[in-house]
Amino acid sequence: MAKVSALVVDDAPFIRDLIKKALRSHFPGLQIEEAVNGSKARQLLARTSFDLILCDWEMPEMSGLELLEWFRGQPGQQKTPFIMVTSRGDRDNVVQAIQAGVSDYVGKPFSNEQLISKVSKALHRVGKLELLRSRPVQTSVGHAQESVSALLGSRRSSAPATTARPGAGAQEDHREVQLRSPVRAQLRLAEVQLPCVIRRLSLRDAQLLVRRNERLPSLFESAVLDMEQGDEDAVVRINGYLHALSALEDRLESEWVLVTIRFVDQDPAKLESLSLLIAAAG
Template identity: 35%
Template sequence: MKNLNVIIVDDAKFICEHVTKIVSEAFPSFTVKAAYNGKEAQTLMLAETFDIVLCDWEMPQMSGLELLQWTRAQAQYKTVPYLMVTSRGEREYVLKAIQAGVNDYLGKPFTSEQLVQKMQKLLGKKSVAPNTVKQAQAAKMLEAEQKKEAVTPKNMPKPKGLAHLRVRDQVYKCAIKDLSLKDVLVVVKNDGNFPQILDQAVIDIEQLSGDSVARVNGYVQMLQAAEPRIDSAFINIKVALVDDDPDKMAHLSKYIASVR
């Protein structure tokens, strides 16, 4: 591929550096720049032209969805590929992104191969505008879901201290053993399938009310047998947190206070 400009937008410095490394190694001729929130991205995108946007959803000052809406309102970016790279994989969020003109969606955590494949696919269709038919369908589906939510009770409260840990293409049900703004220690059942040290991870923590704490990005820092035996029934996993979003940290602080 010819020389292209790529912008990566994510409030977590660790994620920006990780994605930059993947893109630079896969596409050595590309110029890659990073922004740590939507406002910074706007400034960069007005100063120069980018050929593809890789953006997180949840960020301070301006979300990825708001940046997407602004991007599609700019003449020079109406057809530029926009890839939403985020831990927000619920149907409602996907529909909102499609409605706003996103080209594709990649859920965290992801592999290098998955990201590169998405980029290759999008850059091969660089001149194609977002599908207006899909946008209209997404708008109708989103409206129907919102009406359904208005008459459907919220999910029953989940037990306190439970979470889901997502690493690569695996989802681990786990119990929280300890929690701070810097890391989370969870325990999972030993089924012989473990993540690896330094794997990118997303942890979804459930509150007693049933509402999820903002999904937190991190990486696997430690694996440890929960019992001093070779056939330990459980494994401790420590996840170092890398998010800098003040809103996420506020939610997390509130949760920590509620369980101590």
């Protein structure tokens, strides 16, 4: 039986693991490969055909948009599903991607249901979904443990913020700022947007103050933190996951929740913007 294959492209290991885990749980017969940025993905695509591409937008060396434009220019690749998975939800960016030939769009942070729905539609349009559904579904405890180990290993490896930036030393990479004046921001989860206040900020993570409401974030949930930088139009968007969660007050009725979001982006441009924001806040 013919194999159905997918390529996952993202510079953040944690995001790649989330996508792979969701795909494997819903499409057991899907063959999955991954690339850490657009440049590596282009090398793979130059020698291997895939039935589906799931790609981040902002990555070092080659962006998702640049990869999409190159890919659509290759012979016979005008109809292969290419789905952008990104925190760039602005209208201008969506229009850019549509003009370049994107098949669909999944906004970060995303739920498994949102991702699987988009993938199912894309594979159905090219007649590949039926091939996957006709394959026998095999459940494996070993495979599940393997997926969990991969996720935990990814988190351990991404915990130290050792990503180098031009002109930045290792000591500065670990710099942490307890903000003198809390900065307002927005925490975006898959199904809700929560206004928040940043109390502590570093290149590795941020501690946020979020008002308790009906939809509290959960541990290891993917998220995007939007922070204003200088003028109103400049926003630093950092992808991450919920690393810690606790009540601000030692009582059941605590109105505020302390949330720690661990960053997963490795794009030097994003880290540079974050570094400037830290410097201004300190």
